[in-house]
Amino acid sequence: MIFKGNVWKFGDNIDTDAIIPARYLNTSDPAQLARHCMEDADPDFVNRMKPGDIIVGGENFGCGSSREHAPIAIKAAGISCVVAKSFARIFYRNAFNMGLPIFESAALADAIADGKEIAIDSAGGTITVSGSGRTFTISPIPPFMEQLIADGGLMRHIAKTRK
Amino acid sequence: MGYTITEKILMAHTELKDIAPGQLINARVDIALGNDITAPIAIREFRAAGGKEVFDRDRVALVLDHFTPNKDINSAQQCKTVREFAFEHGITHFYEGGQVGVEHALLPEKGIVLPGDLVIGADSHTCTYGALGAFATGVGSTDLAAAMLTGELWFKVPQSIKFVIYGKLRKWVSGKDLILNIIGRIGVDGALYQAMEFTGETVAALPMADRLSMANMAIEAGAKNGIFPPDAVTGEYVSPRAGRPYTLYASDPDAVYARTIEIDAGALEPQVAFPHLPSNVRGVSEAGHVKIDQSLIGSCTNGRIEDLRIAAGILKNRKASPSVRLIVVPATPLIYRQAMHEGLLDIFMDANAVISPPSCGACLGGHLGILADGETSIATTNRNFVGRMGHPNSEVYLASPAVAAASAVLGRIASPEEL
Numbered sequence: 118m119i120f121k122g123n124v125w126k127f128g129d130n131i132d133t134d135a136i137i138p139a140r141y142l143n144t145s146d147p148a149q150l151a152r153h154c155m156e157d158a159d160p161d162f163v164n165r166m167k168p169g170d171i172i173v174g175g176e177n178f179g180c181g182s183s184r185e186h187a188p189i190a191i192k193a194a195g196i197s198c199v200v201a202k203s204f205a206r207i208f209y210r211n212a213f214n215m216g217l218p219i220f221e222s223a224a225l226a227d228a229i230a231d232g233k234e235i236a237i238d239s240a241g242g243t244i245t246v247s248g249s250g251r252t253f254t255i256s257p258i259p260p261f262m263e264q265l266i267a268d269g270g271l272m273r274h275i276a277k278t279r280k
Numbered sequence: 281m282g283y284t285i286t287e288k289i290l291m292a293h294t295e296l297k298d299i300a301p302g303q304l305i306n307a308r309v310d311i312a313l314g315n316d317i318t319a320p321i322a323i324r325e326f327r328a329a330g331g332k333e334v335f336d337r338d339r340v341a342l343v344l345d346h347f348t349p350n351k352d353i354n355s356a357q358q359c360k361t362v363r364e365f366a367f368e369h370g371i372t373h374f375y376e377g378g379q380v381g382v383e384h385a386l387l388p389e390k391g392i393v394l395p396g397d398l399v400i401g402a403d404s405h406t407c408t409y410g411a412l413g414a415f416a417t418g419v420g421s422t423d424l425a426a427a428m429l430t431g432e433l434w435f436k437v438p439q440s441i442k443f444v445i446y447g448k449l450r451k452w453v454s455g456k457d458l459i460l461n462i463i464g465r466i467g468v469d470g471a472l473y474q475a476m477e478f479t480g481e482t483v484a485a486l487p488m489a490d491r492l493s494m495a496n497m498a499i500e501a502g503a504k505n506g507i508f509p510p511d512a513v514t515g516e517y518v519s520p521r522a523g524r525p526y527t528l529y530a531s532d533p534d535a536v537y538a539r540t541i542e543i544d545a546g547a548l549e550p551q552v553a554f555p556h557l558p559s560n561v562r563g564v565s566e567a568g569h570v571k572i573d574q575s576l577i578g579s580c581t582n583g584r585i586e587d588l589r590i591a592a593g594i595l596k597n598r599k600a601s602p603s604v605r606l607i608v609v610p611a612t613p614l615i616y617r618q619a620m621h622e623g624l625l626d627i628f629m630d631a632n633a634v635i636s637p638p639s640c641g642a643c644l645g646g647h648l649g650i651l652a653d654g655e656t657s658i659a660t661t662n663r664n665f666v667g668r669m670g671h672p673n674s675e676v677y678l679a680s681p682a683v684a685a686a687s688a689v690l691g692r693i694a695s696p697e698e699l
Contacts, residue, residue: 130468130557134645134663139668145320160672182404183402185402206472272426275426
């Protein structure tokens with residue numbers, strides 16, 4: 118699959134309280150959560166981002182609380198995927214389990230500037246920067262995780278394998 | 281080649297004869313936990329997958345502790361969703377109202393989680409139960425749905441970091457100070473995807489309450505789990521509470537670790553984590569003059585009776601500074617009752633504290649202790665991220681109950697030595 122969009126760059130240790138503050142956790146409705154996506158990291162983010170845009174984070178993206186509301190808010194806001202140097206482990210499992218595509222590329226996270234357009238080829242394992250044509254490699258995903266994505270998340274994978 | 285305690289527990293929950301770090305496994309789950317924030321999504325996913333029955337109604341725990349007593353209509357709806365699901369499925373371990381406590385204090389107290397268990401919880405601080413010698417890890421709501429349906433879940437076997445801690449702790453230095461110091465050393469991703477195994481003479485002498493505080497914050501170093509080798513202290517805590525058999529595991533002498541970190545804890549002073557990361561740690565003597573508006577004593581990290589006794593010892597015959605709102609949150613109904621019988625509640629009320637019902641509310645900026653623009657709280661909780669306890673321009677400093685109590689009296693971050 119190809120994900121093409123403009124980059125919204127964030128730093129290291131973006132925690133799930135920044136992605137979706139707890140004051141909004143009295144609902145799990147994706148549309149309501151989407152309105153507050155990234156609010157405590159960038160209050161204007163949801164007003165300026167466009168559907169298909171891509172979040173690029175640093176180390177330990179999604180650390181802190183286990184709230185699945187975080188990847189739900191990102192996905193419902195219209196972000197196509199997240200690239201980071203590394204992901205906190207609960208965010209990592211949540212993203213695969215609920216179907217938010219995420220990719221690890223430390224080199225891209227270092228090199229890319231805010232607002233640049235990139236195209237991610239998930240099957241080819243590359244990220245290309247529009248204009249310059251510079252390419253980066255994505256860390257390979259374990260086969261089981263690829264299967265989860267192909268099946269449309271953990272619950273669909275279980276429904277398929279239990280039959 | 282030997283196995284670590286984490287590897288042994290994971291392997292015992294599969295049919296595998298060997299196991300290695302990095303391996304993806306499917307393992308049986310002993311207890312699956314959810315709360316009023318995370319369980320509603322899990323219930324939605326469970327039903328969407330055609331779930332009719334939970335895998336074992338005695339092995340699911342649903343605890344309405346976050347936005348309770350219900351803080352608003354939406355929160356009440358979320359609790360209603362979980363309550364109806366719990367009654368429909370006859371969930372044995374369902375807690376709300378006057379029976380509810382902060383989940384990670386409640387489950388060990390009631391003997392619901394035991395040594396050798398594999399526990400998953402849709403709450404990041406599920407790692408607390410590692411204090412008992414269990415493998416316990418935080419997961420998401422979809423994971424909880426899968427575990428409630430199948431009784432199993434996928435895991436990546438983690439590497440382990442061995443912490444060898446020695447030296448006699450000074451007065452006022454607790455497990456909370458040890459874990460803050462460790463997070464300060466290795467960083468908020470210093471144990472990312474790894475197990476933190478706590479060993480050494482200092483650990484062996486630590487009471488269970490301190491071990492629970494330490495394992496609780498393993499997630500703040502990015503760890504998958506924190507774990508203590510079960511010993512006599514474990515046995516004393518667990519044996520009167522356990523309603524089912526349990527297994528004590530120990531790491532083999534030739535187990536393999538990603539790294540070993542030795543810590544001399546004898547020289548340590550009480551620690552404070554400055555905003556906005558739990559790793560931003562200094563000794564309390566280096567805190568400088570930090571004026572506070574609120575002091576929060578409670579949470580799954582430090583809301584146990586031992587914590588309240590320490591705070592009451594400092595607050596006795598003293599009052600909170602007029603500029604400080606002191607909030608004390610006994611973590612469970614049993615702790616509340618003990619504090620009442622021991623006269624601790626009188627001490628807190630005489631110090632002008634608010635005594636909250638058991639709830640996670642204040643810690644995560646939900647309710648019962650929200651900070652305004654520009655306000656500062658010292659808290660015995662586990663996170664000090666931007667906006668964690670309220671306004672995005674508020675600040676949280678993390679410390680032990682002793683430091684939080686002394687700070688409440690002096691109106692600034694302070695060591696009990698200063699009183």
